[in-house]
Amino acid sequence: MTLALDKRNRACARLLADVHAVTATEGITPSTLHALKRKLVALAAKAELFPRADFEMPLAQGRSHPLLVEDGDGHGLYLTIGLPGKEAAPHDHGIWCINAAVSGRERHKIFRRTDNGAVAGKATVQQVGEVLVAPGTGMAMADHDIHSTVVEGDEPAIGLALYGYALARFPSVAWYHPQFGSVRASVSRRHAAPS
Numbered sequence: 001m002t003l004a005l006d007k008r009n010r011a012c013a014r015l016l017a018d019v020h021a022v023t024a025t026e027g028i029t030p031s032t033l034h035a036l037k038r039k040l041v042a043l044a045a046k047a048e049l050f051p052r053a054d055f056e057m058p059l060a061q062g063r064s065h066p067l068l069v070e071d072g073d074g075h076g077l078y079l080t081i082g083l084p085g086k087e088a089a090p091h092d093h094g095i096w097c098i099n100a101a102v103s104g105r106e107r108h109k110i111f112r113r114t115d116n117g118a119v120a121g122k123a124t125v126q127q128v129g130e131v132l133v134a135p136g137t138g139m140a141m142a143d144h145d146i147h148s149t150v151v152e153g154d155e156p157a158i159g160l161a162l163y164g165y166a167l168a169r170f171p172s173v174a175w176y177h178p179q180f181g182s183v184r185a186s187v188s189r190r191h192a193a194p195s
């Protein structure tokens with residue numbers, strides 16, 4: 001095992017232990033998400049733990065490398081890579097997440113849904129904020145926050161992402177298409193979760 005891998009594994013285990021220490025008593029709230037984000041930003045600042053050579057670049061767009069995926073229905077911590085220009089339309093993960101940059105820049109726009117959901121497949125969203133996730137910064141999202149992303153500049157955006165559930169057990173993700181006033185949900189992977 002390389003030194004970076006050994007140190008990285010221990011740092012990731014410590015982060016998850018810290019996360020559980022906070023959430024066991026306080027739960028997941030806007031303020032705990034911000035506290036967790038600060039811990040993830042501190043981990044991402046240790047760039048020597050995440051050498052480029054240890055993580056294959058995506059062939060196109062983006063790629064997520066598992067760092068620590070908890071058993072059962074636990075959390076999932078990933079190193080994410082987005083190539084320059086990678087974009088994601090506004091979407092709602094259905095589960096909380098926090099992000100922090102190791103290198104590169106990714107712009108997140110935050111939206112709110114403005115219709116009442118009365119018409120199936122239709123939705124309108126309005127931009128209500130913007131965060132540039134670059135080294136030293138991160139962002140936190142509650143279960144149903146809506147964001148879009150774009151990787152800016154010539155460098156890949158490399159970051160850490162902690163999700164409430166592992167990607168393999170993700171709930172349905174709602175994708176919004178503002179230009180069409182529509183919404184479409186991806187298939188939930190929650191059936192993989194224990195009941």
Ligand SMILES: [Fe+2]
Pocket residue numbers: 088091093147
């Ligand atoms: Fe997302």
